Amino acid sequence: MQIKKKKVNSKKLCDSIIEGMQDNKAKNIVLLDLRKIESAVCSYFIICSGESNTQVEGIQQAVVRNTRKNLKEKPWHIEGKTNAEWILLDYVDVVVHIFYKGIREFYDLEDLWADAIKKEIPDEVTPILN
Numbered sequence: 001m002q003i004k005k006k007k008v009n010s011k012k013l014c015d016s017i018i019e020g021m022q023d024n025k026a027k028n029i030v031l032l033d034l035r036k037i038e039s040a041v042c043s044y045f046i047i048c049s050g051e052s053n054t055q056v057e058g059i060q061q062a063v064v065r066n067t068r069k070n071l072k073e074k075p076w077h078i079e080g081k082t083n084a085e086w087i088l089l090d091y092v093d094v095v096v097h098i099f100y101k102g103i104r105e106f107y108d109l110e111d112l113w114a115d116a117i118k119k120e121i122p123d124e125v126t127p128i129l130n
Helices: 010-023 053-071 101-107
Strands: 027-033 044-050 077-079 086-090 094-100 117-121
Touching: 010 027, 010 044, 010 053, 010 094, 027 101, 044 053, 044 101, 053 086, 053 094, 086 101, 094 101
Parallel strands: 044 094
Antiparallel strands: 027 044, 027 117, 077 086, 086 094
């Protein structure tokens, strides 16, 4: 008997990924909604930057840890861990790009996918004070 894996909700996955990024102080977090683009390879891109290779790697680890803990989900594929200048986490429907900031400016994915609906996310969650 084959056990079917339940498909995780893409929006919950995006929230968990962004939370992991914020926990590790990622900068310039952007969510690109690609669902209305015919040639898109997935539904969402989530892009952020780190200030160093060490931070880029730390953000990647925080995202993977957070999605595994919250949703029992892990990336289907990971690219770029060796140099930690551009790490790609492929969750099939959601693709995460974690850049060292200079590399992000060079590739400029936001401009390349300019037809996508772009949502800028705060770098950190601000608590509401009473």
